[in-house]
Amino acid sequence: MKPEVDQILGLSSGQLMSQIAPLLPNSFAVGGASLLGIMMTLAAQEYERGADIRAAENADMRSLFRDAAAQIADAELKAMVSTAAATQDRSLKISALNAENIELRRVLIRLQAYAEMKGLRDIERRIWDVLKASADRRILRLG
């Protein structure tokens, strides 16, 4: 599909900020238009990477859960972690990936609190590796 969505958003953002915003009558309107332009730039980034970062995050969490399950003594949590580890992304639609991501994050929060309580340092380190990688992937660039 040419032009791609991110190109349209990027170029439209540039036109909005450089050609339309300066013509607006007051600072509130100029500020609002400029911020909309910035949001279009960020949306362009998210269009290109959105599915990729969610799929990668989901894969990281499932891998972590597979490795961690054996160290969990709590039967309910162990079952929850094992079940989550066995799930799959069945669609690359953002809405479907988000739905999986939300369920996996819920399990991750439970697992992290458990690992902290039980002093399971290896699991804690693995979780922070996953969270740091997630935070890095989701950073947005303004330039």
Next chain:
Amino acid sequence: MSDELVSRLETYLAKKLDQPALRVSDLARIPGGASRETYRFRARYGAGKGEIERALILRRDPPASLIETDRTTEFRAYQAFHRLGLPVPEPVALELDGGALERPFFVMEEITGCEVASILNPDPYGAHREKIGRQFWDVLGQIAKADVKTIGLSDFEGARDPNEAWHHEVARWEKVIDEDEREPQPIARAAIRWLKRNPPPQAAKIAVVHGDYRTGNFLFNGAGEIRAILDWEMAHLGDPLEDLGWALDPLWAHGDPSRPAGLIARADAIRTWEAASGLKADPKALAWWEVFASLKGLAIWISAACEYAEGRNTDPVNAFSGWYCLAFHNKVLAERLAS
């Protein structure tokens, strides 16, 4: 701008200031954050040589706001610190009854001839960076130094016990996350657990905490003078290190965390604050409040995203906060807590 709003404002101020012939002109909405609608206008009254023209600001509640804040708190903070001689606009009128302008509002003096730094500008202060930096951290120290009873704010919301200040604030922002998160936030949850497991030393005192003291929330003029500290809407009682930690947060550093707020070097900033406040910034306590600052940021951005996603306030600043700022603070906290 709406003729009806001009007319309503004229009617209200004519009565409030006892100036029946008062006229409002040049009403224009200006940027002023998502938690209040902000307008500048001129009010003229008197006649002949006695005619007075006042540059004023109207801050009116929006239909829904970024964070539910109390306009009485904001107004009283302006009053108290204006009286104390800090660079704070003079408040003129507060109206809690929505009748006059449909929603609660307050009016204050406009500080003219100034600019405000955008957090997106990599060098907003130019040659005045050092001069503004010394004032910025000095004024924050003076806020910390002020005695809450002497300035009449001892009934403000917040902690009264220096041992409880940290807990009070963690509970406040955890509640915001509980209520507003639309998806699970593992880094925020880990931060809350960490903050509770590792409480800071007792606060040196209970002070007025501005609540949002940072670059972008003050006005400075072309001579490099800070003329107005703004946006007191999240003011409360607490540990003065809370403000210091927030002002030092890397989100406000204009891309260079070694110069917090885009101003002077971090060590100089802390020394300036200590000299003005008469307090010591205990490194362990400050480190805790810096983690807290990023968690508080997350809570605000989560709330902003919720407002936007649920259609209550579609100001694009809420979408920006929910995307850019949230991602920024998640990364800051992940790096701090993982180490």
